[in-house]
Amino acid sequence: MAETARHSETRYGNRPTMKDVAARAGVGLKTVSRVVNSEPGVTPDTERRVQEAIEALGFRRNDSARVLRKGRTASIGLVLEDLADPFYGPLSRAVEEVARAHGALLINGSSAEDPEREQELALALCARRVDGLIVIPAGDDHRYLEPEIKAGVATVFVDRPAGRIDADMVLSDSFGGAREGVAHLIAHGHRRIGFIGDQPRIHTATERLRGYHAAMADAGTRVEDSWVSLGPTDPDRVRAATERMLSGPEPVTAVFAGNNRVTVTVVRVLAEQERRIALVGFDDIELADLLGITVISQDAAAVGRTAAEHLFRRLDGADHTPARVELPTTLIARGSGELPPA
Amino acid sequence: MAETARHSETRYGNRPTMKDVAARAGVGLKTVSRVVNSEPGVTPDTERRVQEAIEALGFRRNDSARVLRKGRTASIGLVLEDLADPFYGPLSRAVEEVARAHGALLINGSSAEDPEREQELALALCARRVDGLIVIPAGDDHRYLEPEIKAGVATVFVDRPAGRIDADMVLSDSFGGAREGVAHLIAHGHRRIGFIGDQPRIHTATERLRGYHAAMADAGTRVEDSWVSLGPTDPDRVRAATERMLSGPEPVTAVFAGNNRVTVTVVRVLAEQERRIALVGFDDIELADLLGITVISQDAAAVGRTAAEHLFRRLDGADHTPARVELPTTLIARGSGELPPA
DNA sequence: TAGGCCCTGGACAACGTTGTCAGCTGAATG
DNA sequence: CATTCAGCTGACAACGTTGTCCAGGGCCTA
Numbered sequence: 001m002a003e004t005a006r007h008s009e010t011r012y013g014n015r016p017t018m019k020d021v022a023a024r025a026g027v028g029l030k031t032v033s034r035v036v037n038s039e040p041g042v043t044p045d046t047e048r049r050v051q052e053a054i055e056a057l058g059f060r061r062n063d064s065a066r067v068l069r070k071g072r073t074a075s076i077g078l079v080l081e082d083l084a085d086p087f088y089g090p091l092s093r094a095v096e097e098v099a100r101a102h103g104a105l106l107i108n109g110s111s112a113e114d115p116e117r118e119q120e121l122a123l124a125l126c127a128r129r130v131d132g133l134i135v136i137p138a139g140d141d142h143r144y145l146e147p148e149i150k151a152g153v154a155t156v157f158v159d160r161p162a163g164r165i166d167a168d169m170v171l172s173d174s175f176g177g178a179r180e181g182v183a184h185l186i187a188h189g190h191r192r193i194g195f196i197g198d199q200p201r202i203h204t205a206t207e208r209l210r211g212y213h214a215a216m217a218d219a220g221t222r223v224e225d226s227w228v229s230l231g232p233t234d235p236d237r238v239r240a241a242t243e244r245m246l247s248g249p250e251p252v253t254a255v256f257a258g259n260n261r262v263t264v265t266v267v268r269v270l271a272e273q274e275r276r277i278a279l280v281g282f283d284d285i286e287l288a289d290l291l292g293i294t295v296i297s298q299d300a301a302a303v304g305r306t307a308a309e310h311l312f313r314r315l316d317g318a319d320h321t322p323a324r325v326e327l328p329t330t331l332i333a334r335g336s337g338e339l340p341p342a
Numbered sequence: 343m344a345e346t347a348r349h350s351e352t353r354y355g356n357r358p359t360m361k362d363v364a365a366r367a368g369v370g371l372k373t374v375s376r377v378v379n380s381e382p383g384v385t386p387d388t389e390r391r392v393q394e395a396i397e398a399l400g401f402r403r404n405d406s407a408r409v410l411r412k413g414r415t416a417s418i419g420l421v422l423e424d425l426a427d428p429f430y431g432p433l434s435r436a437v438e439e440v441a442r443a444h445g446a447l448l449i450n451g452s453s454a455e456d457p458e459r460e461q462e463l464a465l466a467l468c469a470r471r472v473d474g475l476i477v478i479p480a481g482d483d484h485r486y487l488e489p490e491i492k493a494g495v496a497t498v499f500v501d502r503p504a505g506r507i508d509a510d511m512v513l514s515d516s517f518g519g520a521r522e523g524v525a526h527l528i529a530h531g532h533r534r535i536g537f538i539g540d541q542p543r544i545h546t547a548t549e550r551l552r553g554y555h556a557a558m559a560d561a562g563t564r565v566e567d568s569w570v571s572l573g574p575t576d577p578d579r580v581r582a583a584t585e586r587m588l589s590g591p592e593p594v595t596a597v598f599a600g601n602n603r604v605t606v607t608v609v610r611v612l613a614e615q616e617r618r619i620a621l622v623g624f625d626d627i628e629l630a631d632l633l634g635i636t637v638i639s640q641d642a643a644a645v646g647r648t649a650a651e652h653l654f655r656r657l658d659g660a661d662h663t664p665a666r667v668e669l670p671t672t673l674i675a676r677g678s679g680e681l682p683p684a
Numbered sequence: 685t686a687g688g689c690c691c692t693g694g695a696c697a698a699c700g701t702t703g704t705c706a707g708c709t710g711a712a713t714g
Numbered sequence: 715c716a717t718t719c720a721g722c723t724g725a726c727a728a729c730g731t732t733g734t735c736c737a738g739g740g741c742c743t744a
Binding site: 364369370371372373376383384385388407409410411412413 | 726730
Binding site: 069 | 729730733
């Protein structure tokens with residue numbers, strides 16, 4: 001007896017279906033479908049009757065059934081690292097705007113920099129049959145997406161390259177940006193320059209480190225091991241790393257911060273110092289202008305927009321070979337990067 | 343002839359179905375279903391054969407069909423104002439975490455403060471049959487959601503109250519927070535205090551204004567019309583409003599900023615002034631500690647978490663009457679709010 | 685007035701999955 | 715050796731929608 005009760009409660013409160021609407025309006029099922037989809041071939045009078053029935057019953061089309069029938073979901077998935085990160089907010093929003101322009105919804109999730117969670121999320125989105133997928137890689141092996149891509153899920157990797165798979169990518173010029181930033185410090189007289197970046201398994205982290213080394217090499221400047229620190233970007237570690245560089249036998253006179261989270265912490269630590277230490281950070285930050293922080297800026301919104309547009313171009317049938325787009329960065333001088341060595 | 347070609351290309355690259363897997367593994371359809379859902383009653387040997395077929399064909403379950411059959415989508419919708427706003431990032435992330443803990447995906451969209459777009463989005467999510475809906479209202483009439491709520495979509499309104507409908511809400515104490523912030527300024531000797539807030543149709547904006555008036559009245563302090571400015575929070579308008587208050591016949595000595603966007607712009611304008619103007623802002627901001635900005639902080643993550651937990655409690659069957667939760671705010675003194683009148 | 689055409693409306697199958705139920709096999713039991 | 719039972723397995727319907735196709739009726743024309 002509990003059987004039937006449970007049943008009727010479970011499936012979303014017994015929502016009315018087109019069949020119910022049809023019955024109430026005294027028309028055929030298909031006619032309701034035509035009205036709901038604004039298809040031609042329905043008399044104004046019939047349409048009115050159907051609309052009234054829809055109104056009265058509180059009917060709403062079940063898109064799951066629609067998707068099942070049509071094959072397209074009009075939705076795309078976005079797997080990013082952390083929705084709460086100020087870099088990804090604008091990126092996500094830009095993707096959403098493009099999706100909206102194409103009549104698609106956005107489903108997104110955060111991987112929290114965990115490769116397993118990235119995979120889990122991406123595959124869950126594929127199971128929902130998103131038309132396309134934008135992934136900010138946490139892991140470095142994306143072969144698990146091969147069947148999906150082959151099956152037609154338009155996929156674009158963003159911010160970091162895909163691993164062991166040939167696919168579309170939209171990246172920022174991490175190497176060039178870091179190189180320019182460090183060269184900027186060198187140009188202002190610095191030689192002992194620290195680098196604090198993210199974990200080495202993250203591509204952008206190693207690219208930026210590579211840029212650092214390139215700039216130092218360009219200037220014929222030696223690099224001490226103790227000036228470089230890669231690892232998780234939680235405040236505690238970054239703080240410790242910064243303080244270590246500032247207090248060693250050969251203390252640095254400038255720091256290059258590998259991303260926005262690092263920059264924020266480094267700024268705090270530097271504010272506590274007596275010496276004025278120069279700083280250039282990768283990624284712009286809100287209010288950085290007021291704090292006078294010199295940054296290498298990458299346009300998160302542009303990255304997201306580019307990726308999404310690329311994705312929809314793919315969906316619209318263009319099946320050129322996988323493309324790799326690299327967007328330039330901009331150095332914005334605001335003071336902290338122009339301080340002379342102390 | 344193009345007919346068949348178009349057809350076969352359209353539906354997502356002819357993905358394999360359970361039927362295909364069954365055929366390849368030489369088993370029945372239902373057995374594949376059992377394996378995919380880890381249901382009991384399958385011989386290890388059979389399971390292996392099925393797994394191999396799945397592997398070989400690159401099969402992935404079609405969740406649309408599953409949803410159609412089962413009635414639950416294991417996903418919730420979040421309609422917010424702007425994903426790129428630093429207040430909503432953490433909120434969204436908190437919702438996501440709770441959803442994840444309940445095995446649900448998050449679909450979200452930005453209303454851009456447009457009531458029509460809010461409705462469009464919310465209803466689109468309902469058509470996808472999300473199990474629950476979290477809405478940060480842009481409009482002030484949510485009767486359009488009545489049939490959905492009646493049909494079983496667990497709905498929670500956040501940050502601002504629902505309009506003309508009885509539903510669950512999770513709010514911050516805008517009135518109390520603003521009152522405390524303004525009282526703080528008064529306690530530090532200010533009498534001519536400006537208020538810059540969002541458009542009056544936004545509930546939190548008027549609540550905060552009410553708090554401002556309450557604090558001023560508490561102190562028996564007169565309020566000039568020219569000290570109050572409500573409107574869109576784009577930098578240009580806020581800048582103009584701020585400059586007007588600072589240059590009138592009775593210039594203010596302190597400003598209360600109605601939200602984070604306003605605060606950011608006001609900080610910029612104040613930095614250009616010769617006089618030191620006191621400031622308290624509603625919402626905390628990244629790096630506000632370094633800039634010494636005193637704020638009324640509301641915990642965005644806590645708001646999101648509370649709302650999501652409430653939603654899932656609803657889904658789990660608790661059908662108490664609609665609840666209204668109000669979360670407290672915290673004043674964080676950092677210097678800008680403690681400046682004496684100039 | 686008869687014939688043909690267009691316009692509207694409806695019956696039916698199909699989308700890919702899961703729930704129900706019945707059949708089959710092999711082992712355990714009388 | 716017959717019978718029962720349990721454990722696997724598969725056939726079939728159903729979920730709610732849309733595409734296909736056909737029927738009926740009104741209107742125009744010859």
